[in-house]
Amino acid sequence: MEYTINKMARLAGISTRTLRYYDEIGxxxxxxxxxxxYRLYGRNEVDKLQQILFFRELDVPLEEIGKMLQANDFDELTALQNHMISLL
Structure with missing residues (x-):
């Protein structure tokens, strides 16, 4: 299933402006x-947005989130541990 930007924003509880910004910065x-x-969001984008929003809740900067998600060896647990260490 594909979602328009408006539907995706409503499902995620964020603004369309935020989704456009995420698109703008890659x-x-x-x-x-x-x-x-029109922008269309599929299952992969829904999953990726969930990860982005999860890390944003933990105050991980967008630049860092981008690096983590683009890494070939991305491991969510390791990313969380590294973020916790950086906060100490």
Missing amino acids: LLTPTRNHKNG
Whole structure:
């Protein structure tokens, strides 16, 4: 199933502006409808947004979240441990 930016924002409890910003900085890149240019979010983007929002709740900076999610060896537990260490 694919979601428009409005539906995705409502489901996630965030603004469409936030989703556009995540797209602008390359953190969450949806596919585009070729006919109208609308952003479309699929299952992979939903999962990725959940990870982004989880780390944002822990005050992890967006730049760091981007690095973690792009890493080939990304491990959520290790990322959490590293963030906790950086807070100490």
